[in-house]
Every structure is written in structure tokens, then in C-alpha cells.
Amino acid sequence: MKKLMCHLVAGYPTMELSYQAAMGMVEGGASYLEVQFPFSDPTADGPRIQEACVQALEGGFTLQEGFQMVRNLSKTYPEVPIFLMSYASLVFRRGISWFLDQAKEAGVKGLIVPDLPFDQDEGYYEAAWERGLHPVSVIVPTMEANRLHQLQKLLESHGEEFVYVALRTGITGDPTNLSDENLTFLRSLKARGLKLLAGFGISTSAQVEALSPYVEAVVVGSYLVGIIRDAISTLKGSNLERGVSLKRAVNRAVSTLIQPD
Numbered sequence: 001m002k003k004l005m006c007h008l009v010a011g012y013p014t015m016e017l018s019y020q021a022a023m024g025m026v027e028g029g030a031s032y033l034e035v036q037f038p039f040s041d042p043t044a045d046g047p048r049i050q051e052a053c054v055q056a057l058e059g060g061f062t063l064q065e066g067f068q069m070v071r072n073l074s075k076t077y078p079e080v081p082i083f084l085m086s087y088a089s090l091v092f093r094r095g096i097s098w099f100l101d102q103a104k105e106a107g108v109k110g111l112i113v114p115d116l117p118f119d120q121d122e123g124y125y126e127a128a129w130e131r132g133l134h135p136v137s138v139i140v141p142t143m144e145a146n147r148l149h150q151l152q153k154l155l156e157s158h159g160e161e162f163v164y165v166a167l168r169t170g171i172t173g174d175p176t177n178l179s180d181e182n183l184t185f186l187r188s189l190k191a192r193g194l195k196l197l198a199g200f201g202i203s204t205s206a207q208v209e210a211l212s213p214y215v216e217a218v219v220v221g222s223y224l225v226g227i228i229r230d231a232i233s234t235l236k237g238s239n240l241e242r243g244v245s246l247k248r249a250v251n252r253a254v255s256t257l258i259q260p261d
Contacts, residue, residue, distance in 0.1 A: 002212045002258050005032035005197055007085070007221030009049060010066045011056030012038070013232045016239065017246055018056075019069055021228050024247035026077050028254030032197070032217050033073065034112065036085040037066045048222045048229065063090065063099075067106045074107025081109040083136065083197075088115045088122075096127050103133060110134030112164055118151050129158050136197065138164045141185040152192060164219070165189065165198040178210050186214035205260040220257060227253045 006025035012018050022033060038053035038061050074082055084103055091099045091113055103111060110133055116124050118137050128135040137151055155161070167182050189196055198211055199219025211218045231249040235242040 002208055003031035003215075003217040004029065004208065004254060004258060005034050005083070005199070005217040005219045006030040006224055006254060007034040007036060007199075007219060008228070009036045009038055009052040009056055009225065010069050011059055011061035012052040012225070012228065013055060014059060015061070015065055015069060017228075017232065017243060019072065020243040020247045021224075021250045022069075022073055023076070024250030025224070025254050026073075026080050027247075028251035029258045030080065030254055033077075033080055033082045034085050034219065034221070035066070035070055035073070035082060037061075037063065037090055039087045039090055041087075041089075046222055048225045052225050052229070063093075063102070067102045070103075070108060071106040078107075082107060083110045083112055083134075084108045085112040085114075088113055088124075091116070091124065092122070096122070096124055100127055100131050100133060104131045108133065110136050110162055112136045112138065114138050118154055119147075125154070125158075129160070134160065134162045136162045136164045138166055139189075140166045141182060152194075155194070161193065161195040162216070163189070163194050163196060165196050165215075166200045167198060167202075178207060183210070183214060186211070190214050205257050208257050220254075224250065224253060 008018055008021050008025065010018055022035070025033060036049070038056040040053070040057060070082055070084065111128060113124065116122065118125060125135045139148065139151070165186065167178070186196060186198060195216040196214065197217050197219050198215045199221060202208065202218055202220050203223035208218045227250055228246065231246050235245055
């Protein structure tokens with residue numbers, strides 16, 4: 001079964017329209033949502049997501065609004081796990097405990113914080129586990145074997161299954177050519193009993209098809225942010241009409257990735 005984790009930036013292009021986009025993702029067939037809180041220096045992100053973050057921040061995005069959006073989504077779609085993607089600066093701004101308490105109360109299932117690796121996490125992993133949250137490690141095929149072994153021991157000691165596999169190094173959005181090496185790496189991780197969320201540069205139904213046997217969910221981010229960008233450039237009418245049009249465009253894009261025409 002093909003599962004997608006669909007990524008969006010909270011507050012892009014507005015809070016209301018980003019909520020409509022999330023609805024379109026779920027109703028188009030997304031199994032997971034990855035909601036990114038915008039940050040001024042998103043080091044792992046490519047141009048599309050960087051531009052979306054800039055626009056969301058210029059629009060006045062606040063953490064409180066972001067958590068409220070997640071709260072509303074989790075109430076509307078309780079069957080869809082929501083993973084919150086952010087950067088360490090936002091997590092630490094008001095303290096790890098505050099951030100994780102807010103995430104837990106909003107209905108977040110797990111968190112992806114690329115610049116807080118498991119061995120330099122400032123207590124973030126333990127604090128997340130104490131609250132029943134999944135701190136999701138980001139790994140790449142070039143990760144050293146001994147470091148991967150250390151990570152697995154840590155995850156096993158806490159009953160943690162989720163990891164995020166970036167299928168290449170670099171930033172999001174650039175095209176990813178799936179190689180035998182990629183698939184072999186995924187196969188080896190799956191054999192360890194891990195639930196893999198794999199992405200970086202995924203934009204076609206053929207890529208989703210190729211990855212699906214090895215992963216819990218295929219992550220699609222920059223491609224969908226591009227769909228939102230293109231859709232809003234043609235939106236007209238009232239806020240309600242614009243929301244309906246955006247939701248429809250995103251729904252169509254997601255459903256086509258899962259079940260192409």
C-alpha cells in the first residue's frame with residue numbers, strides 16, 4: 001500500500017489557506033502530515049520551502065497560531081498522525097519543555113528537528129519520549145555504520161521505531177534519482193524493524209511506487225509547496241472561493257501521486 005507523508009509550511013500563503021491545503025492533502029489520500037513551522041534560516045530546505053517560510057514569517061506567523069492549526073487538524077482528522085517539523089532555535093526559544101508540552105497538547109505524534117541530531121540533542125530526545133512523542137532522527141545513506149549502530153541502540157532502548165531517511169545529502173527540492181544503493185539502504189533499515197519516512201526531492205508517482213515497498217511513508221515536500229505556490233498565483237474571488245480552489249488543486253496533486261491517471 002502506498003502511503004504519503006505530505007509536507008506543508010504553516011502560514012503559507014496565509015494561516016487559513018495553509019489549513020485548506022492541509023485538508024486537501026488529507027482528503028487527497030495523505031496518510032501522514034508533516035507541518036513545518038517557518039524559520040528564518042531553514043538550513044535543510046531548498047528555495048521553494050525557504051520562500052514559503054519567508055512569506056509565512058512576513059505574514060506574521062506565530063508559534064501559537066502554528067500549534068492552533070495543528071490542534072484543529074488533529075481534531076478534524078484524528079486518524080492522520082501529524083509530525084511537526086522545526087529547527088532547534090524555535091524549540092529552544094521558550095524552552096524545550098514548553099515547546100514539547102504545546103506539541104503534545106495540540107495532538108502532535110512526533111517531531112522532526114534536523115539540526116538536533118541524537119548525539120547533540122541538548123536533552124530533546126529524552127524530553128520528547130517522556131511525553132509520549134516520537135523524536136524522529138534524520139539519517140542519510142552516507143551515515144557511518146558505527147554511528148547508525150549507536151542510534152539504533154538508543155532507539156531500541158526507548159521502543160522508538162520512526163526515522164526520517166533523507167535519500168541524499170544537500171537541501172530539499174533538488175531532483176532525486178533513486179539508485180539501487182538508495183533502495184539497498186532502505187531495505188537494510190527496514191530489516192532492523194524501523195519505520196522509515198523517506199524523502200528529499202520526491203515529485204512523481206513512479207518514485208512513490210518505487211519507494212513504497214521499503215518505507216512506512218514516502219515524504220513529499222517541495223513538490224507540494226510548488227503546487228501551492230502555482231495555485232495561489234491564479235486564485236481569485238472571496239477567501240472562501242480561494243480556499244476551495246487551493247484545496248482542490250492540492251487534493252488533485254496528492255491523489256495523482258498515489259494513484260496516477
